[in-house]
Amino acid sequence: MTLPIAILRTGAVTSAGLNAPSSFAALRTRLNNFDETPFVDSRGVPITAGAVVLGGEEDRVPTIDKQVAMLARAIRECLTDLPWHDTRTLPLLLCVAEISRPGRTPQYNSYVRAGIEDDLGSTFANDSCVYAYGQASAMYALNDAFELIKAHPFVLIAAVDSYVNPSTLRAMLSAGRLLTSTTPQGFIPGEAACAVLVSAPERISQVMPRFSNVDSNLRSQQGVPEATLFCTGLGIARELAVLGASAPNKAVALSGAIKGALAGLPQESTGIGLRISGQSSEDFYAKEFAMATGRTNASASALWMLADSLGETGAASGLLMIAWAYASLHKAYAPSMTILCLAASDEGERAAALLSFGQYQA
Structure with a gap:
């Protein structure tokens, strides 16, 4: 990558809110909307989940x-x-x-893509693509977006995932991965959707930020925002010591991904001031994230975790981290202008994205 990529707009649907402002206001105050499901553990105690309630027929249709x-x-x-x-x-x-x-059907990718276009009543460009990498999907998509914005003025990155699915819940319960009365180190299943519009830096004047506290008097006469969120570094790696494997977890891939992302830090930067993590409460991932950030001198920064309010949201969490950074910086409550987002998938993909908030200078 030679130029940063600008984060222009966001949209979100979560169990804590049905749009981006309400979702990230809930995350800011660590609120959640967890509720009991019809599923029970071995002791008969209901399993808690962060399910989205749309308030219509959608809540009674297949997942x-x-x-x-x-x-x-x-x-x-x-x-x-x-x-x-x-x-x-x-x-x-x-x-x-x-x-x-x-619980994932073989035709899932094509079904979701076709369903989106049918719902929106419009198609997307031919070079659209699907990224099936769980939490790390958003970083893979961002990586390709750096090239796509050379040919397209804007690129839309969208993510959706759900662990609140009968087949998925049964499998995760059998594997001992869910938070239950007998498995205190498990995760709370959740579901969410998120969308982020990105572009090349020179196009930021065409789409002004929404819900921003940036003083309009500070904007230049050309209509360019005083500050914009940019992705300035990415790191992607593959971990062989995945959950359930015999190899010991040494956080090799995630450490490498973080180092790759930190290469985008300006020379005058003092380092990372905030981490936003997609990790759940599972011991495996908690230890991996702790080891990786400790090795890369990022562990001293503040840590925000999506799962505290939303549960495990899978592929949606990678994009929600970026959207939360966008909201916190435009609302001026983030503790730092430089943020590191961390993601890990069950299949071994490890990714880190470096986000910076400020004015773009060519």
């Missing part, structure tokens, strides 16, 4: 159709009030669950 409805809602929010409306020239980089995820 995959609900995911389509969630993602369509997030995309609409992201693209609202833009100076153009034709998505046929807009590439869609769709982030979804890993191929090996229990």
Whole structure:
């Protein structure tokens, strides 16, 4: 990568809120909307989950159709009030669950893509793509977006995932991965959708930030925001010591991904001031993230965790981290202008994204 990529707009649907402002306001105050499910553990205690409640027929349809409805809602929010409306020239980089995820149907990718286009009543550009890497999907999509913005003025990255799925819940419960009365180190299943619009830095004047506290008097006469969120570094690696493998977890890949992302730090930077993590409460990932950040001198920074309010949201969490950074910086409550986002998938993908908030200088 030679130029940063600008984060222009966001949209989100989570169990804590049905749009980006309400979702990230809840995350800011560490609120959640966890509730009991009809599923019970071996002691008969109901399993807690962070399920999205859309308030319509979508809540009573098959889970995959609900995911389509969630993602369509997030995309609409992201693209609202833009100076153009034709998505046929807009590439869609769709982030979804890993191929090996229990409960995932073989036609999942094509079904979600077709469902989104049908719901929105519009198609997307031919060079749209699907990224089935779980949490790390958003970073893989961002990596490709650096090239796509050379040919397209804007690129839409969207993600959706759900662990609140009967087949997935049964499999995760059998594997001892869910938080239950007998497994205190498990995770709370969740579901969410998120959309982020990105572009090349020179196009930031065409799409002003939404819900921003940046003083309009500080904007230049050209209409360029005083500050914009940019992705300035990415690191992607593959871990062989995955959950359930015989090899010991030494956080080799995640450490490498963090070092790759930190290469995007300016020379005058004092380092990372905030980490946003997609890790859940599982011991395996908690230890891995702790080891990786300790080795890369990032462990002294503040840590925000999506799972505290939303549970494990899989592929959606990678994009939600970026959208949360966008909200916190534009609302001026983030403790730092430099943020490191960390993600790990069950299949071994490890990724880190370096985000910086400020003015772009060529």
